[in-house]
Amino acid sequence: MRRLETQLPDILLIEQPVFVDERGFFQETYRENALSELGVDDHFVQDNHSRSTRGVLRGMHYSVGAGQAKLVRCARGRIHDVAVDLRRDSPAFGRWEAFDLDDANGRMLYLPIGFAHGFLVLSDVADVTYKCSSYYDGELERGFAYDDPDVGIEWPVDDPVVSDRDRAAPSFAEIREELPFTLGAATR
Numbered sequence: 001m002r003r004l005e006t007q008l009p010d011i012l013l014i015e016q017p018v019f020v021d022e023r024g025f026f027q028e029t030y031r032e033n034a035l036s037e038l039g040v041d042d043h044f045v046q047d048n049h050s051r052s053t054r055g056v057l058r059g060m061h062y063s064v065g066a067g068q069a070k071l072v073r074c075a076r077g078r079i080h081d082v083a084v085d086l087r088r089d090s091p092a093f094g095r096w097e098a099f100d101l102d103d104a105n106g107r108m109l110y111l112p113i114g115f116a117h118g119f120l121v122l123s124d125v126a127d128v129t130y131k132c133s134s135y136y137d138g139e140l141e142r143g144f145a146y147d148d149p150d151v152g153i154e155w156p157v158d159d160p161v162v163s164d165r166d167r168a169a170p171s172f173a174e175i176r177e178e179l180p181f182t183l184g185a186a187t188r
Helices: 032-037 172-178
Strands: 002-004 012-015 019-021 024-026 046-053 057-063 070-076 078-085 096-102 107-111 115-121 125-132 141-143
Touching: 057 078, 070 078, 070 096, 070 115, 078 107, 078 125, 096 107, 115 125
Parallel strands: none
Antiparallel strands: 002 012, 012 107, 019 024, 046 125, 057 115, 057 141, 070 107, 070 125, 078 096, 078 115
16 A cells, blocks of 8 residues: 555545456455554544446535545546545645546545545446545535536536535535634644
8 A cells, every 4th residue: 555646735645556367356445554554543434335327426525523534435437536625724725636546546535534525427337435434414514516616626527417415505615614624633
């Protein structure tokens, strides 16, 4: 397991070996001690798995309260995965970075508390799995518009398939003063 370079501070793009032969492949997808050596010390309490078709965009989501760190990977297919720094005192506040994750490259993305997350499916079908450091609570889930021009995320499609909830999400300007996250709470 090794860490790859990222532009946003404190997120980790992690590459894991994939062992391929004529039978298929094998990949270790979670190893607590190896992740700890990279600085990931969160205790993950919930695993989620979503399946989506080409052009589906999910995001931009985050949780308030205690917050929620995530460890994301694409178990099937290919996605364009996006993180946005929501930590008010971060020099990268409001900035985004994108990564292509797929079932062949052996990469996963760690987002500490204080980041919004979203993804766009680039393959016919994609299964996305992610570990969460807190349990889902609909009362604490929040989001902002995936297409907010002030954030300027460059999605590689013009007309994604989006849920009604994500389509009606507030702008970044509308949520920015309410964001509870700081560097001290989430720095890795």
